[in-house]
Amino acid sequence: MSQAQTLRPDLIAVLEDQGYRITAPRQAIVQLLEHKQEGFTAEEIIADLDSVGRATVYRTIKLLLRAGVVCKLATMDGAPKYSLSRAEHHHHTVCVSCGAVGEFRAATVERLLRGLAGDIPGRILGHRIEFYITCAACLPVDSN
Amino acid sequence: MSQAQTLRPDLIAVLEDQGYRITAPRQAIVQLLEHKQEGFTAEEIIADLDSVGRATVYRTIKLLLRAGVVCKLATMDGAPKYSLSRAEHHHHTVCVSCGAVGEFRAATVERLLRGLAGDIPGRILGHRIEFYITCAACLPVDSN
DNA sequence: GCACATGATGATACTGCATATCACTACCGG
């Protein structure tokens, strides 16, 4: 079983299930995203799809966010990055050299963090962990 | 060594030591920050100090960043927050209700994260952890 | 004390990301 889409339950279908219409622009965007799993900015999408207006791109991204299909990642330089979220809960690695965004999961981390509740004043609702790395692709170049 | 200034070694002196001039606007900004340890946005400072121009506020914040006196925190809604960094290395708590930013340290976390090196492809340069919480002040209101 | 070089300032213009507006189009149900 498991159509082996492994974890991508046909993104378009997800939208359809939530009552949204499947339009050409939305299909174009989703299709593009499927090839850009690396982490992308809104402006990137806009640049790649001349046929789709800015407004629609931003609207669609919000749609996908609400649908839980993509996740948002605030970056230091202002422009947030988005990425298709395959796993339920995960964290990000950001290459400081090329900006590529990756995902990882580590159960040990989650367990530990839960144990921290006592150190934190107030009720914990969620957390975020990011690792700043030099990614494999940039390593040879970067480390001289 | 370690003058034990506990952790705030006279912010103005830090700037002076780095060869910057101590001017009225800079003093005004630093003084304001000392009272706003909660985490603040650039625009907040600008609004509070009519006598100081936008440009100068942004310039001074960058100065303080470079001097390591304040630290930057990317937020989901775009406008980054800054806070006086008292401890060397620390992480943040962000109240989703009122936006207040706090700091905490947890050696256990650091130790664990170092152990994760194997799970992360590439060279780890740094990390960031944020907890999203409902802070003590907001709890009664927020939780119904 | 004066002149000059340099640092700092702030008003303004500008850039870039994101949202709001709004007229128009596509689609769906009757």
Added chain:
DNA sequence: CCGGTAGTGATATGCAGTATCATCATGTGC
């Protein structure tokens, strides 16, 4: 076929942050 609603995109607008630049302050050498 018709009307209503969802969706679209051009444009205007908002807002954070940066760049420009004339002006002012500071410090130094004389």
